[in-house]
Amino acid sequence: MxxxxxxxxxxxxxxxxxxxxxxxxxxxxxxxxxxxxxxxxxxxxxxxxxxxxxxxxxxxxxxxxxxxxxxxxxxxxxxxxxxxxxxxxxAPGELIERLSRAEAGQAVARFGDAALAAFAAELDRLNPAQRERLRRLAER
CATH class of the missing domain: 1.10.10.10 (Winged helix-like DNA-binding domain superfamily/Winged helix DNA-binding domain)
Incomplete structure (x- = not known):
């Protein structure tokens, strides 16, 4: 199945x-x-x-x-x-970026590897264009 x-x-x-x-x-x-x-x-x-x-x-x-x-x-x-x-x-994008980084850090601090595994699973579901966009965002 x-x-x-x-x-x-x-x-x-x-x-x-x-x-x-x-x-x-x-x-x-x-x-x-x-x-x-x-x-x-x-x-x-x-x-x-x-x-x-x-x-x-x-x-x-x-x-x-x-x-x-x-x-x-x-x-x-x-x-x-x-x-x-x-x-x-x-700017709105800067606020979103700062708060999302803080939230991600808190999730990792609270849940450890389980949070990282969940993030990785979400990344696996993205199409190549979305992954490229995220890669560029992460390089900021």
Whole structure:
């Protein structure tokens, strides 16, 4: 009896969509605005609040600060200017890459060789074009 090999699904969603899924709902709204150029570069919390007026200013301020703490935004804490200025520090693909490497490392740390064997089994299911794309990603 032959068991059919499970088809490997390709995620056709955009990198931005996948990156948003890795964030909380408010973080995703703010980063979508930043990634798509709806916020100036650099921006201040007030810029975000104007764009998302349904949110309390303090909620926006806290969420933007958390995005900076996570390294997704960078912050310039200039003493000359009252407001902190923020910039995008990670593009969607960079966020996905950083978090996926961390997740893979945690899986290996937790499950050891079993995790590596599972990764290898998943790689075996890929077609040559997918393998080549992954090889290029791994070389970054």
């Amino acid at each position: 032959t068991v059919p090999v499970r088809e490997q699904r390709i995620d056709v969603r955009s990198e931005r969509a996948r990156a948003r899924d890795l964030l909380g709902p408010l973080e995703a709204r703010i980063m979508e605005a930043a990634w798509t150029g709806h916020l100036p570069d650099p921006f201040v919390v007030r810029d975000v609040h104007i764009l998302l007026p349904d949110l309390a200013y303090t909620t926006v301020m806290t969420t933007v600060a958390r995005l900076a703490t996570k390294g997704i935004l960078s912050v310039n804490r200039s003493h000359a200017a009252r407001a902190h200025r923020y910039r995008v520090a990670e």
